[in-house]
Amino acid sequence: MRRLLAGILVAGLILLTGCGRRELIQTPNLYANGRIDPFKDCPPSARNNRVDVLYATDRLPVESKGAGQEYGYLRSPSLAYGICRVEIGEDVPWSVLAENSRTDDRDLSLPLSVRGVDEVGRFPGTPIPFIRRGGELVEDPAVLARKAQAEDAFRALVAKRLTQTPRKEAFVFVHGYNNDFEDSVLVMAELWHFLGRTGLPIVYSWPAGRGGFRGYTYDRESGEFTILHLKEFLRLLGSCPGLERVHFLAHSRGTDVLISAVRELIIEARAAGKSPREILKIADLTLAAPDLDLEVFTQRMVGERLGQGMGGVTLYVSDEDKALGLSTWLFSGLQRVGRVTFEDLNPELRKRLEQNHGAAVIDARVRSGFIGHSYFYSNPAVSSDLILMMRYGRAPGAENGRPLVPVGPNFWEIDKGYPYRNRD
Secondary structure (H helix, E strand, O other), X not given: OHHHHHHHHHHHHHHHHOOOOOEOOOOOHHHHOOOOOOOOOOOHHHOOOEEEEEEEEEEEXXXXXXXXXXXXXEEEEEEEEEEEXXXXXXXXXXXXXXXXXXXXXXXXXXXXXXXXXXXXXXXXXXXXXXXXEOOEEEEOHHHHHHHHHHHHHHHHHHHHHHOOOOOOEEEEEEOOOOOOHHHHHHHHHHHHHHOOOOOEEEEEEOOOOOOOOOHHHHHHHHHHHOHHHHHHHHHHHHOOOOOOEEEEEEEOHHHHHHHHHHHHHHHHHHHOOOOHHHHHOEEEEEEEOOOOEHHHHHHHHHHOOHHHHOOEEEEEEOOOOHHHHHHHHHOOOOXXXXXXXXXXXXXXXXXXXXXXXXXXXXXXXXXXXXXXXXHHHHOHHHHHHHHHHHOOOOOOEHHHOEOOEEEEOOEEEEOOOOOOOOOX
C-alpha cells in the first residue's frame, strides 16, 4: 500500500510539474516597484526578446521534430556543446518586455519558447581508447588531437560571446531530477534575463527526465554517469582566456551532480599543488533545494574543506518542499539538506556553520505552487535574494543591502515581501 501511495504521489508530482504553457517567471520583488533598473548595464546587442544560452550536454541526441538539434533522456558517451535560442513573448518589442519586467502587474502574456538548438561541437566519446606504444598503454593520440581541437573551438566560442558583454563572467546552471533539456534552458534564460542580461548564461544538461515511478532511480544513476563529463567541462571552462569568474547554481539532484564533480576537481588540484580557485574560477556556488543526505553533505563540505576551494557557498532550503518530502521517504527518512531547519542542526554543525564565514543557509519561508520545489527562481522574494547575491555580490545582512532575517550564525530566513517589506 505504501508503495502504491508513493507511486501515485510521484505521478502527481510529474504531471503537475509538466502542465500548461511556460510563462516568464513573476518579476522579482527587487525590481517590481521600479526602484532598480535591472537592465541598466545591458549591452545594446542584448536589448531584445531573445536569449541565447550556451549549453553542454551528454544527453543522447534524438530525431528532431522541429528546428535544430533535440536531446532525450538517454546517455551519450560524448559531450556536446552549442547554442539554444529562447524567445520571451511573441514578437515583443524590447521596450515592452523591459517595462513588463519591472512590474508585478503585467499587461500581456510572456510565454517562453525554444526557437532553435544549434550543436556547435562534440568531444570524442569517453573513455578515450588506449593503444600500445613502446610496450605501454597510452591514450590514442589521434583521439586526443580531436579532443584538443574541440576544446580550442569551445574556448573560441566563449571568447566571442564574452566580447558581447561588459561582464566577463559566466552563470552556470545544473538542473535536477525529471528535467528535460528544454526545462533547464528555459530556467537559465529567465534567470539571465533578470540578472540584467550581462555575463554568459550556460546550462549543463545531464541525462535526466525518464519519468515514471522508477525515473528517480534512473536519473540518480545518470547523475553519477555524467560526473566525468562535467569535470571535463568545468576544467575547460576554467581554462577559457578572458573569463574571470564563474557563478554556479544547481537545483535538486543537480546539487549532488555538481558537488561530486567539484569535489573531485578540488582534490585533484590540491594533489597537484595548485589552487582550486585559480583553476576553476568559482566565484560562488549556490545549491537550491538540495536533494542531498545531510550527513553525506557535511562530510564533503566540512570534512574535506571544499568551501576553501571556492568563493561563497549558499544553500536555499524550505521545509515546505513536497518533492524533498518524498525523497526523504524514499531514503528511509534520512534528512535531506533542502528541508533542514536551524533546529535540525546539532551543536557541532551550528559551530561549524558559524566558523565558515563564506557559507550561508537561507530558509525560504514562502509558498511556491503546490509542490514548492522550484521556489529558488519562481518565487519573487527568493529570486530577489539570488540576484542580490549572484549579480551584486552582496553578503547576507541588512547592513550589506541584503536584509534577510537572522535566525542563527550564517542561517537566515526570507519572507514573502523580501527585500522591501517587513515580515507579516
